[in-house]
Amino acid sequence: MFIISSSASKRKRGGPGGLNKVCAISPELQTVVGETAMSRTQIVKQLWAYIRQNNLQDPDDKRKIICNDELRIVFGTDSTDMFKMNKLLAKHITPLDPKDQPSEAKKVKAATAAPQQMPTINQNQPYVVVSDALAKFLGVEGTVPHDDALKYLWDYIKANQLEDPASASILCDSSLQELFGCESIPASGLSDLLAHHFIQRT
């Protein structure tokens, strides 16, 4: 967080690839992050969300991670730390078919085109005014950070075990049915459905 604000001018290089490249996720790791393919950064993000959700951080040293049964299968150890975690993650991340990569990279590249004209990356994370139904679901008064809404939704889905890995879909409980108006939704379409509840950016 501080790195971006302090040295944004210094960090002009890098790009859509690297850690932002979408990779395939092993079945073991899929049970934790709930996706079949994600970028490394997203995987790490989801993993930390999972760790917090299940209180798997060592109280004495929050960089250390105590593995539950699922993480033990993934990492093959009872405990690890945030640095080793990235190393162990590499075993569960494999590059997607090269044919698929250009389009994805292109998409991100297009989004970051003309970087000299774009002030900072933080401007891509505005607050959005959400529908009453979503505001009620999230427990907010009407506005919410765009990314946090999706994150909260995933946290809720995982907490209530609403994922169906077999069909890569999400089973809607009463709250989600009220929000989305259907009994199940494809995991890949979650962000699109969520976007329907965004009224305007602030």
Next chain:
DNA sequence: CAACTATTTGCAGCCTCTCT
């Protein structure tokens, strides 16, 4: 080929503010 990209928390150093 080095730098950059994202993510996390702890630690060190610097700066500012308040109190004596």
Next chain:
DNA sequence: AGAGAGGCTGCAAATAGTTG
């Protein structure tokens, strides 16, 4: 004015692909 306390900022570490 000097000293102490507290807050803020930046770096460290791992990962690998992309870019200049």
